[in-house]
Amino acid sequence: MNAEVLLMFVLGVNRAYLYTYPEREFIAEEETRYDEVLAQRATGMPSQYITGHQEFWGLDFVVSPAVLIPRPETEHLVETVLELAHGMTRPKVIDVGTGSGCIALALAHELRDADIWAVDLSAEALEIARANAARLQLDGRVRFVHSNILEALANTHDFDLVVSNPPYVGFGEADKVQKSVRDFEPQVAVFAGEQGLDVIRPLIEQSHRALKPGGWLAMEIGYSMRDAVVNLLNLTMWDEVRVVPDLQGIPRVVAGRKKATGPSLGSANL
Template sequence: MSETWTVERLIKWTADFFGEKGLESPKLDAELLLGHTLGLRRVELYMQWDRPLNPDELAAFRALIKRRVAREPVAYLTGERAFWALDFKCDSRALIPRPDTEILVERVLELVEVGGTPSILDVGCGTGCIGLTLAHEIPGAQVTLVDLSDGAVELTRENAAKHELHERVEVLKSDLMAAAPGPWDLVVSNPPYIATNEENLMDEDVLKYEPKSALFAGADGLDLIRPLAKQAFSGLNAGGWFLVEIGFSQGPKVVEILGNAGFVDVAIRKDYSGHDRVVEGQKP
């Protein structure tokens, strides 16, 4: 290619192209993919605005553009996603961490006393983003993470090693709490909670590439939350808390499920967009 493609020119061209293809965040996607190609953070791209790309870099970037237009998620293309204060390795073995899930972490940190040493179970850990973040933020915590997927268990172990938490946490394969019955001070979970009839409402990025076993949970999306609430109640110490992420329309039903399981002080926590996102309850 005879013409010169600089960082500035590529970001502008790619953002325009992604916009024409209907991607939701075209400029951000362009920056993240170019930064990944060049081994630069987003802010560093703007410090090298006039840098030309060599043919190998251009070829690698073009390949990423093609995959992104096919709706492959950016986190799978770059192999990581930021969550809270850490970067987590991401691939098709597990759901990509979402910012909305940070409200669950935030609430746990409010419940744990400074200097506390709680025992915490993360059910359906995926990448490990919830449990590993809690282990990172609460140095005295004893954290166990479980998932039914072999791939998710492997990925969580890789992320634990990445953040040098592997000697402080335990990662197990388990069907809900079967392999980790307790007792626990906190049980947290971001389980599959999408109703099967909502599949047609979902983004193509999610449906084509993220594991469906981490998304769908029966006709009303609550097929896993129902048994998990009962198991959490049985496995918690008196005074312990259960916190579970939900879909924005599921709050009242999940409040009822936790109440029927025996929890008290059941409440809904909203995410940063004002949607119902977490239901919590305490074992008396």
């Protein structure tokens, strides 16, 4: 499968061409180039970093080692946000930790009247996200901001939706992560402190401040984090907390709704 993808990349052809002309032989430069990319792949480098592309939500994204490779399971998060946004007029949405921009741009593609923002701590990732917006002719639809979580927008309190696929792997779990992820994907995109909660914790707090009353936070979580994350969504401040499993039944997305009225002093201690 990988060899086929790399072959298409080197020859600049699609799969249909490959199967229509199986007798096609390499010219010398192609053979050299193919050997080079196979050698790169043999180091464990994901094929997406070699070809520079990954599909997400039916859209073609450019990727580089500055961004996480978009994963199919993150489409569950996009689906959840589309359900939550259903019926909203001109929703104001922010994607925290946008990376390649895949979530923000998939949402911009679907929610034609939404006001979409995206932030990342990595300036290199934001460059890739902006390039993707331009390639997908969605520039002008998403505002990209360099920010540590939502700190650069500390005075904004009118978002309808905060969405995030944050880094959530704990350093203590590094050995459970695929070697290619550990060795090639950006550490800042994957790891978040000892327990994996060092971004999620402030994200929950800052999202509460950034959201309108009644607004939603939806996050992707690690396979064993459901209870920890649900507990962080302090029930005096968040309503309608829900956990969305993926097709294999693994809890994949947690969403919560900012209470329409703030907690009273009494209830905050309950």
